[in-house]
Structures are given as C-alpha cells and as structure tokens.
Amino acid sequence: MAGKDSREFREIYERLLVFYGPRGWWPVTREGGSRPEYCGGPVNHSQRLEVALGALLTQNTSWRGAGKALENLISRKLMNLQSLLEIPETELASLIRPSGYFNQKARKIKTFIKFLAERYGQSWQRFFSEPADRMRELLLELNGIGPETADSIVLYAAGQASFVIDNYTKRLFYRLGHSPLGIPYESLKRRFEKALPAESALYGEYHALIVTHCKERCTSRKPACTGCPLSDLCARRGVVSGKD
Ligand code: SF4
Incomplete structure (x- = not known):
C-alpha cells in the first residue's frame, strides 16, 4: 500500500502544485506589520506564537475571522507570552470576538499560554524545539486542542513534520477513491506519513494545496470537475454533493 500511495499521493x-502554485502558508505578520500575510511562514518565536494562536482561533471558523482577531491582538502589542498571561480573559475574549466562539477560544488561549509559562518559564520558546511526537502529545493533553489544531501547531508554528488532516482532506481523498468517507483522523494521517518523506515543507504545502483545491474547485456541492487537474485520477468526478 505504501508504494502505491507514495506514487499516487505524490x-x-x-498536479495541485503546478495548478495552484505555492501557497505561502501559514500567514504571519511581518516585523513591523499590522496583519498576517501569506509570506512563507514564521521565522521568529513571536511569529511562531502567532501561528499557534491562529490555529486555535481558526477552529470552526474561516481564516478571515481568525485573521481579524489576530490583527486586534497585534495592534494591542499582545503577541508575547507576558502580555497574554497578564490580559484578563474577558478582555482577551472581546478582542478576539471576530473569530466566533470567542469566550471558549479565550479560555483555550489562556490554557495554552499558562502551559507554556508553567512548563518552560522564560524559555517558553523551547516548546517549539520539542520533538514533533512529544510536542503533539503535550498539546493533545490541553483542554480544547484536538488533533487538527495540534498538528497545525507542530507543522506550521514549529516547522516540524506532522501531517494535518481536516474535513477537506477526508472529502478529497474519498472522492479520489483512496479512503472511505468516514476514515478516522489518525488512519488517514498515518497513510500520508507512510507515503511521503517526513519533510515539513512538503507536508505544509500539501495541506495548503488540498484546502485551496477544496475551497476553489472540489467544493462540497457541485464541484467544478471540468478542468480539474485531478479529473482523470478521480473516482467520483461529476458528483453533486459532499456525500457523493
Ligand atoms: S474531478 Fe471533481 S470531484 Fe474529482 S477532485 Fe476534481 S473537482 Fe473534485
């Protein structure tokens, strides 16, 4: 299976890379900038923290709302551990209101920030150098962080290889005939990680391309199959709904 998956997943x-081009994920705020942009991912620890918060803020919402919430935090110069520790949870919630579920998300951000402070103290940046498996395990122990958010933080904030699965990935690989519709998260993740070399740049670009393809073309209802770069590989071209 791994040899066949390797060829086909590659x-x-x-094809997606040629069709859409590099995506420049994950959006981060350049030094001196005021909002996250697609400029190739984080290069310093403040940006890594921003990506981790972005992964929490984009849960159950579009990037647009999460990006606006981040803009509010950046304009208040809160993208550092001390400020995020000190700000009252209710004030944080009102700043991140554009991301939706803002009370829950403020609690999750506080949980994550307290975890960094209590475990690593002033050297909280060391968290992002933990081995990928250990980092994932630590994140999954925190309230409000599931596998997709944990993998997004490991991959895009820490730059370590951990493939991210989401509903877009499940739908696309079902339509392409590679997996059943309800495949468990960990099973599909293992398939990708067995099929592909453990390279964070490859994993990051691949996930970004899947999201782009599913938003722009392989939508839940009435996907645009004509002209799709994967149409000759697709078991379900011409489908009309997410369950087809
Ligand atoms: S052919 Fe249609 S269903 Fe298949 S991947 Fe392309 S857009 Fe999606």
Whole structure:
C-alpha cells in the first residue's frame, strides 16, 4: 500500500502544485506589520506564537475571522507570552470576538499560554524545539486542542513534520477513491506519513494545496470537475454533493 500511495499521493501533490502554485502558508505578520500575510511562514518565536494562536482561533471558523482577531491582538502589542498571561480573559475574549466562539477560544488561549509559562518559564520558546511526537502529545493533553489544531501547531508554528488532516482532506481523498468517507483522523494521517518523506515543507504545502483545491474547485456541492487537474485520477468526478 505504501508504494502505491507514495506514487499516487505524490502525483496528486505535483498536479495541485503546478495548478495552484505555492501557497505561502501559514500567514504571519511581518516585523513591523499590522496583519498576517501569506509570506512563507514564521521565522521568529513571536511569529511562531502567532501561528499557534491562529490555529486555535481558526477552529470552526474561516481564516478571515481568525485573521481579524489576530490583527486586534497585534495592534494591542499582545503577541508575547507576558502580555497574554497578564490580559484578563474577558478582555482577551472581546478582542478576539471576530473569530466566533470567542469566550471558549479565550479560555483555550489562556490554557495554552499558562502551559507554556508553567512548563518552560522564560524559555517558553523551547516548546517549539520539542520533538514533533512529544510536542503533539503535550498539546493533545490541553483542554480544547484536538488533533487538527495540534498538528497545525507542530507543522506550521514549529516547522516540524506532522501531517494535518481536516474535513477537506477526508472529502478529497474519498472522492479520489483512496479512503472511505468516514476514515478516522489518525488512519488517514498515518497513510500520508507512510507515503511521503517526513519533510515539513512538503507536508505544509500539501495541506495548503488540498484546502485551496477544496475551497476553489472540489467544493462540497457541485464541484467544478471540468478542468480539474485531478479529473482523470478521480473516482467520483461529476458528483453533486459532499456525500457523493
Ligand atoms: S474531478 Fe471533481 S470531484 Fe474529482 S477532485 Fe476534481 S473537482 Fe473534485
């Protein structure tokens, strides 16, 4: 299976990359900037923290709302551990209101920030150098962080190889005939990680391309199959709904 998956998953990746081009994920705020942009991912620890918060803020909402919430935090110069520790949870919630579920998300951000402070103290940046498996395990122990958020933080904030699965990935790989519709998160993640070399740049680009393809073309209802770069590989071209 791994040899067949390797060839086919790589082919899908290459075609999406040629069709859409590099995506520049994850959006981060450049030094001196005021809002996250797609400029190739984080290069310093403040940006890594921003990406981790972005992964929490984009849960159950579009990036647009999460990005606006981050803009509010950046304009208040809160993108550092001390300020995020000190700000009252209710004030944080009102700043991140554009991301939706803002009370829950403020609690999750506080939980994450307290975890960094209590475990690593002034050297909280060391968290992002933990081995990928250990980092994932630590994140999954925190309230409000599930596998997709944990993998997004490991991959895009820490720059370590951990493949991110989401509903777009499940739908696309079901339509392409590679997996059943309700495949468990960990099973599909293992398939990708067995099929592809453990390279964070490859994993990051692949996930970003899947999201782009599913938003722009392989939508839940009435996907645009004509002209799709994967149409000759697709078991379900011409489907009309997410369950087809
Ligand atoms: S052919 Fe249609 S269903 Fe298949 S991947 Fe392309 S857009 Fe999606």
